[in-house]
Amino acid sequence: MDFFMLLLCCYGSNMFVINVVQSFSFDELVKCVCNKWCDLSADSITMFYRLSEYTNCHLDNNEELQNMLLLGKSIGVEGIDVVVEQKLGTNRHSSLANPCIEDEDQTNLLRRYCAHSEKVLLSSVWENDITHIGQCFTGGAFEFRTVLCKYAVQCGVQRANQFFYLKRWTKIHSCGADVRTSKNPRLNSDLVSNVVSERIRDIPLTRPTDVAYTFKADYGLDISYHVAWLGVKKAREAMHGDYLTSFDQLKWYGDAVQHYNPGSHINIDYDLKTSQFKRFFVAFAACINGFKYCRPLLFLDGTFLKERYKGQLLTATAKDGNQGLFPVAFAIVDSESESNWSWFLYELSKVIADDIRMTFVSDHNLGLLEAMPKAFPSAYHGWGQRYGEMTSNVDESFNNWIKEERNLPITKLVDTIRNQIMCQMSERRDIANKWNEIICPTFETNLQDSFNSNRSWNVSKANDDVFEVHSFLSVTVDVGRCVCSCYQ
Structure with a gap:
């Protein structure tokens, strides 16, 4: 039969x-x-x-x-x-x-x-994470749990007595269902953190809703907002450190900078009674030395931070010879106030030569008007001129420069700014080595444009330094004193 x-x-x-x-x-x-x-x-x-x-x-x-x-x-x-x-x-x-x-x-x-192209889900490679008996997982038990979880989500694994058993290995996956559902109980926040960790490293502002959409679009999996939020939080802490612990690392970071980058100026201010962090000032040696070759002009500004404990970032920025942004010093404080601006300007005065008469440009920042005369009594201070002077560098403004980094823990924020300054100086050094002109390209262009537009003007010489220029409005130019009667 x-x-x-x-x-x-x-x-x-x-x-x-x-x-x-x-x-x-x-x-x-x-x-x-x-x-x-x-x-x-x-x-x-x-x-x-x-x-x-x-x-x-x-x-x-x-x-x-x-x-x-x-x-x-x-x-x-x-x-x-x-x-x-x-x-x-x-x-x-x-x-x-x-x-x-x-x-x-x-x-x-x-x-x-309803014709459409076949889509290969990013999770398809998970079934190849386990390759053979005797496979070595260098990350230990944590790496194996992560790999096994991905394998189970993609291929389906039978569970018995709350344990997984890998008795025999074959390259043909027949243990899962033909139709894999978009929801899987093994897809927890730890696995989400592992998948999005590199994305969080590059884009600290990644939102949980973005992660949930990515898992649906690229992996074909549904995750809740809570799981996505927790996964982003764990990935951010793994990539950038814990927010609270980061404050404790500031003292170590300051000591390391002064040891490996001599000439830098760092000051950390704590509450003497509670030992609670109050404010942090830093001016790296390269910035201090580089400012000696910039015009004695500094732009002061403050911007709020977005990390867990908030705060304000106070900055002093100059312009280099080619009109580029040149950070000189910055500080992290709890808020914009006269006390914090006075402290910032006092620390700033320690890294600026005494024989230079400075000019400061700023908005009407809270507390800055009262603090300025105390730290720099002989300095010029311009209000409301910042945007006119910085128009050519709107895209390079300091606040826009650290847009993503404002979400980082404090020590990671400071070190990221240091790295950006270092990379900026290196790139500009390479570019400057290729220049052939006597003056910087920006001013070379301005000079040529001025010459071409003004070549029809008549000039009368008064002495070796003073000339009268006959234009639509005649002006007197003193090249020795670098002044003009038009005040421009």
């Missing part, structure tokens, strides 16, 4: 099931396989089967097929895995993506009327 057996035929990543009886022949099996995958022929394929502890058993003729069916019956299984492969030296076409369609009922009508 015939008995029934299910053959799970697998070719690459595609599978189909055949319900056979004992009288089913090997030629009939080959015909079914070749009809299913068009690029296969009887001469181009080889087959083997897996059954319980019997693996890679050859299936080449009718006798071996009958032995396989009898073995399956004696063991008491209802299905047998049959693996189909092409013989070496034969060409493999795209049958995996385009299997033969035997009748109209099997046609995917949705694809016919």
Whole structure:
């Protein structure tokens, strides 16, 4: 009497099931396989089967097929895995993506009327994270748990007694369902953190809603806002450090800067009673030395921070010889106030030469008007002129320069600004080494434009330094004192 057996035929990543009886022949099996995958022929394929502890058993003729069916019956299984492969030296076409369609009922009508390109989910590579028995995980148990979690989400893993068992390894994944749902209980915040960590490193402002959308669009998985938020939080702490711990690291960071970058000026102010952080000032040695070759002009400004404990960033910025942004010093304080501006300007006076008469430009920052005369009594102070002077550098303004970094923990913020200053100086040094003019390109261009537009003017000489220029409005120019009667 015939008995029934299910053959799970697998070719690459595609599978189909055949319900056979004992009288089913090997030629009939080959015909079914070749009809299913068009690029296969009887001469181009080889087959083997897996059954319980019997693996890679050859299936080449009718006798071996009958032995396989009898073995399956004696063991008491209802299905047998049959693996189909092409013989070496034969060409493999795209049958995996385009299997033969035997009748109209099997046609995917949705694809016919709603044509769209196949999308490869980013999670598809997760099934290859476990490769062989004896595989080494250099990250220890944490790395293995992460890899196993990704593997389980992608492939599906049966759980028994609350443990995972990896008894035997094969490269064909048949343990999961044909249809994988978009929700998976193993997709927790730790796995989300692992997936988005590099993105958080490059884009600190990444929002949980962005992460949730990415998992749906790129991985085909649904995660809640809470899981996304917690995953972003864990990734941010892993990449940039904890916000609270970062304040404790400031003292170590300040000591390291003064040791490895001599000439820098750093001051950390704490509450003497509570030892609570109050404010932090830093001027790196390269900035102090570079300002000696800039005009004695500083732009003062304050911007709020967005990290957990908020605060304000006070900055003193100059312009280099080519009208580029040149950070001189900055400080982190709890708020804009007369006390904090006075402290900032007092620390700033320690890194500026005493024989230079400074000019400061700022907005009407809170407390700055009262603090300025105390720290720099002889300095000029211009109000409301900042935007006119900085128009050419709007895109290079300091606040825009650190737009992303304002969300970082305090020590990471300070070090990121240091790195940006270092990279900026290096890039400008490389560019300047290619200049051939006597003056910087920006002023060379301005000089040429002025000469071309004013070459028709008549000039009368009064002495070696003073000249009268006859234009639409005649003016007197003293080149020795670098002044003009037009006050420009």
